[in-house]
Amino acid sequence: MADPIAITRTIAIDPGEIEESFIRASGPGGQNVNKVSSAVQLRFDLMNSPSLPEPVKRRVATLAGSRLTKEGVIVLTSNSYRTQMQNRDAAVARLVALLREGAIVPRRRIATKPTAASKERRLAAKVRRSAVKQMRQGPAGEE
Secondary structure (H helix, E strand, O other): OOOOEEOOOOOEEOHHHEEEEEEOOOOOOOOHHHHOOOEEEEEEEOOOOOOOOHHHHHHHHHHHHHHEOOOOEEEEEEOOOOOHHHHHHHHHHHHHHHHHHHHOOOOOOOOOOOOHHHHHHHHHHHHHHHHHHHHHOOOOOOO
16 A cells, blocks of 8 residues: 655545546647647545545635536646656645645734834825826916
């Protein structure tokens, strides 16, 4: 059995949860592109994965965007390289990066008030901008 894929120190996924299929790559590449299925399509069932905690699943689902199907499966396609192995490694690396990003708990923003100096700078900028616009106008009283 293959070793688990480490996401964080506490989270690892079983390689058996990743389903991969090899497909023909599109685009230029000469005669080789029409004969060899070197592109990989990687599928990871995010919503039914026993390896990931629920909050991580929610964050990853948000990050995945259009790569997430309605059934909760992440689909990644890699066709950057000429060999299946390189494309497979690239797709797994992208999946791990996505899961690592989702494993980071975002820090809560602490609401702060603007400082007196920043308020003063804002008002001074408004006065300068107003003066520039006043200079653009023609002499007073003429129409």
